[in-house]
Amino acid sequence: MVDKIKVAVIGASGYAGLELVRLLVRHPGCELAALTSLEYPGRPFSQIFPALAGIVDLPFSQDPAPAKIAAAASVVFTAVPHQTAMGMIPRFLDLGCKVVDLSADFRFRDVSLYEKWYQPHTAPDLIPETVYGLPELHREEVRRTRLVGNPGCYPTCVILGLAPLAQAGLLSPHSVIADCKSGASGAGRQALLGISFCEVNDGFRAYKVLEHRHTPEMEQELSWLAGTPVNVTFTPHLVPMSRGILGTLYANLTAPRSEGDLRELYRKFYQGHPFVRLHPPGSLPDTRDVRGGNFCDLALRVDRDGRRVIVLSAIDNLTKGAAGQAVQNFNLMMGFPETMGLETAPFLP
Amino acid sequence: MVDKIKVAVIGASGYAGLELVRLLVRHPGCELAALTSLEYPGRPFSQIFPALAGIVDLPFSQDPAPAKIAAAASVVFTAVPHQTAMGMIPRFLDLGCKVVDLSADFRFRDVSLYEKWYQPHTAPDLIPETVYGLPELHREEVRRTRLVGNPGCYPTCVILGLAPLAQAGLLSPHSVIADCKSGASGAGRQALLGISFCEVNDGFRAYKVLEHRHTPEMEQELSWLAGTPVNVTFTPHLVPMSRGILGTLYANLTAPRSEGDLRELYRKFYQGHPFVRLHPPGSLPDTRDVRGGNFCDLALRVDRDGRRVIVLSAIDNLTKGAAGQAVQNFNLMMGFPETMGLETAPFLP
Amino acid sequence: MVDKIKVAVIGASGYAGLELVRLLVRHPGCELAALTSLEYPGRPFSQIFPALAGIVDLPFSQDPAPAKIAAAASVVFTAVPHQTAMGMIPRFLDLGCKVVDLSADFRFRDVSLYEKWYQPHTAPDLIPETVYGLPELHREEVRRTRLVGNPGCYPTCVILGLAPLAQAGLLSPHSVIADCKSGASGAGRQALLGISFCEVNDGFRAYKVLEHRHTPEMEQELSWLAGTPVNVTFTPHLVPMSRGILGTLYANLTAPRSEGDLRELYRKFYQGHPFVRLHPPGSLPDTRDVRGGNFCDLALRVDRDGRRVIVLSAIDNLTKGAAGQAVQNFNLMMGFPETMGLETAPFLP
């Protein structure tokens, strides 16, 4: 048996970090070598997360300096806020690590787009070699890179939902609406009044309408696929559940198509991609059906005159929308089978 | 003090019926004279709903024959399934009762539209005198009628959200999308696997995409307001909460408008209507804020070029979307103040 | 019509304060004269709580100095943390106000008991005139006092559940166990990781086992009723719901009794108390049935040999467990009917 790859998770006490740890500890090709957390240095992971007692008792590193981490691990997952990520990633690369970054810092090909929605970029020289880690679109580039910008949760849901239409030139410009609904873990593991139980339970609301930073990420990929600018009207909502995103995606077609036509288009587009599942006619995705799984479940409906399509797209925001996709990218970067460590069946009820 | 109006609730053991009873028992202008239920004849209401022990101990009628009910009550609320409703309402009218019908049977001005989406209508002669009971559009007609077709929950949310735009001719034909999310009480008080706790909790899904019977109701009213046919692409979703509907409504404008323009349009349209509340700029509706209240809370966003509007519309599906609106109609029919019995503040957290 | 009593709510932006405002704004005998909040001075109440837009638009006071408040209001509800409360209440009393205090500061007759569980008391001279505001036990004293120590939520549930047994001398010493389960609003309206949605949803846990400060409050009242020290083993738990407490109370009886005997004992004890409801045999309380209502719902079960009793006791922690009970006390202090402003039926589903 070959040696296992030693990996580190930077920011392992957030929800995406926790999910990474949960997946990586059972991944047959790697070993958790270091975990860091700003809040809990020196404390055992399982003291903060008793769910993993006896499974991950490794303490959070006392000294999270990149040199220390890089001495222990050859692959680093950065699950820290944007800006923090780009502050440390160049150092990890210099030290010879490969990096999967779960922040927004390396998702944009056009640095000015990043800077318009976020802040000045402090490592713009790395952008040309960065790969947007949506394997269903960029699998080969991911295999060859040392730095993956792991996609946002909403963009994963929306781009996978519309990619076949974009590539086929069927998306009418200015017609795309992405009405998305996310569980509360999308807001992170934080002490915030707005996501306290009583402020979320038994309620439903939109937020950041027309202002959410995931918009340009969707537009970047869909425009690239379409070969022409695609605008997305994106509305995120908060659902009183822990995990999951459902995107209800609307677009006018540039030419009429039947539901059958589009199903065939999608089937071909996603052939060979193990994590995209197309629902049979009459069946619709539920976020429960992808909970804890790395799947993106899709269904299609076309209106009577074949002019407007509705795509339903469901992912688990922490799995395919974050940590699972990061592991998928890791597998590709390491030459492992793409599904390695991601075979667990979704968790229900 | 004048005598209280005696009222009956037919189908008082469903959620809409329960909400009617909850509201009417505290309504200063009426008295609960009869309650019926197919399942619990003869049993005290508070035995089925211990929440109302000591408040409503009246038993469900042993004999729910219209003659018996009409002998006891002068106004009848029918909270029974469509088809059942139109089977009994003509008799109540003949017996001199006024009727607020919460089913779909008397919501359509065009009987063929009803028959296309539902089944043959058995009392089509009543349709001309029926009023669609959305007081914000038809207040004066409601005052004068003896038969109100109380609107559906989703249509209430969507029509109130778009009415000012429709009337102003600003809705671009074929552009309207109503992405709506409802709590589980919308499915009624039923033993169904699909709405059992474990099948709803911590999940989110769309259902009846492009097939929901509330679509023609929305189109009827918006087209009437616009003076031209308006199509609505309507997608309902199930939220893991008990009550509430949020509609995220998208439309292209026939002419560019600023958010301020539209806010002013809405303000004028709803002036004098006590149950529609327009959120200030920067604030968005939450279904929690209307829970148990008869309000429809609205907010507007317009995209950069003033071409697409997003309206957020929140109601409680059992209150403004059913029983509360029925009481509002009752108030108008009786000459009571429109808000009578509906003053309770929304219930949170 | 007589003038309405002017009231102030100090700490009106917490959940108990919010519930007070929700109840008082519809109370026919009073008028909200002043609201305060450390966090939101000067901002309209309805800006923080849009649910009450158009209902309570009064701004939080810019200057919450007692002299300012007392100039505006003759009754003050203090819904602030313990210690803070006793820092301001003497001043309100000096200024001629009556006070209903929702903190723990004036619940104990024995100052040393308070100081053992909390901290040094800064207004011990007021304790002799203070009344423990559980009207079912101390109605007459409440009528005559100017300072009510409004009971804690758990103690309300447990004391009402066991009072008839305690008074009848049926509680075996050292046998009382109060296994209580509360919704998350009991933790207050706070930004705390432990009560964020994802940390509460779909989970269940005990907390502060054998350490909760509500224990001595239960013991004080039950011992007073029994005329002998009663110990309570109290275990609080957190339920993934917003409101409600269910207490499952166990005790050995000093002499065997049938369920019928005990039902009769309870019936007599609570005769004339409008907010305690005894379930009929075969029926059990649900926190849903008291949601938003000021009720305490009780049921009894006795084991085969008549030696151990199980009492189920349900309240809404924010209503009968806090704000509703405060209004009930206010009614007694003002000479209003005890149920005034508290007639709304519980809110379900």
Added chain:
Amino acid sequence: MVDKIKVAVIGASGYAGLELVRLLVRHPGCELAALTSLEYPGRPFSQIFPALAGIVDLPFSQDPAPAKIAAAASVVFTAVPHQTAMGMIPRFLDLGCKVVDLSADFRFRDVSLYEKWYQPHTAPDLIPETVYGLPELHREEVRRTRLVGNPGCYPTCVILGLAPLAQAGLLSPHSVIADCKSGASGAGRQALLGISFCEVNDGFRAYKVLEHRHTPEMEQELSWLAGTPVNVTFTPHLVPMSRGILGTLYANLTAPRSEGDLRELYRKFYQGHPFVRLHPPGSLPDTRDVRGGNFCDLALRVDRDGRRVIVLSAIDNLTKGAAGQAVQNFNLMMGFPETMGLETAPFLP
């Protein structure tokens, strides 16, 4: 590599059956050979449970006759109601299968006890060879049997929580109280009004107080361990969550012990048992921490005078409380490592 064991799941469309399938499909030592369901014969498993599309597409057997099942599988898991189970199990045994029965039919050593709480037993001759499948108590017997009576969910929680005390003779007779709280999946996958979303959400209630059939199961095992009859006062409650049981277990000690003493007792008792985890002092179990894991998490508290102990015991009712424990028993019966196929980390948030 040796051949995989072929297994069948009878009743695979209930929640326990679903959990069995979810676990067994990823179990390296077995292969799913047959699945049955009364409701869905002939339909693919993944059509009923789209969560497992591409993972378990096997159809439910058209013909679930034992001879057909036994021809395909050598181990049978029966996840059907009691009474149904004992009707088919003798036939499976005759056909040479080993059986893990998740019903109550083979959990009792004393047939009269079974018949008192359930109904006449139709296969009493099998009882002597049956093993109560709680491996922490009966590991060696499980290894040697062909028929395991898999424990109930509540009994698993309560027996594991109290076993060390019972065996050490520390449980005072008549003092044991098991106040247990379960998620809604404990009621099964059924269309029942009482477990519909709106009847469970945001509420909490006890049920079957002093009447639940899991009581004699707890008493059987604790009495056997204690060598003297142990009575349990058992109160089940319904929590608005999908999975999980927390038991809050109270007992008087026959002799005073410190928390440290008892921790040491528990530590020794469960040494070598991989699925029981003892929380460190100061930490308490949460059902979230065992969700989807086969663990039983325990914590202890002793009151000041060392006379009363409180044990907190948390399991996932579908995993350690049903399917996971069945797989654990299967592993022992097959000579596999006890943890095989059960290594997945608990699922949170």
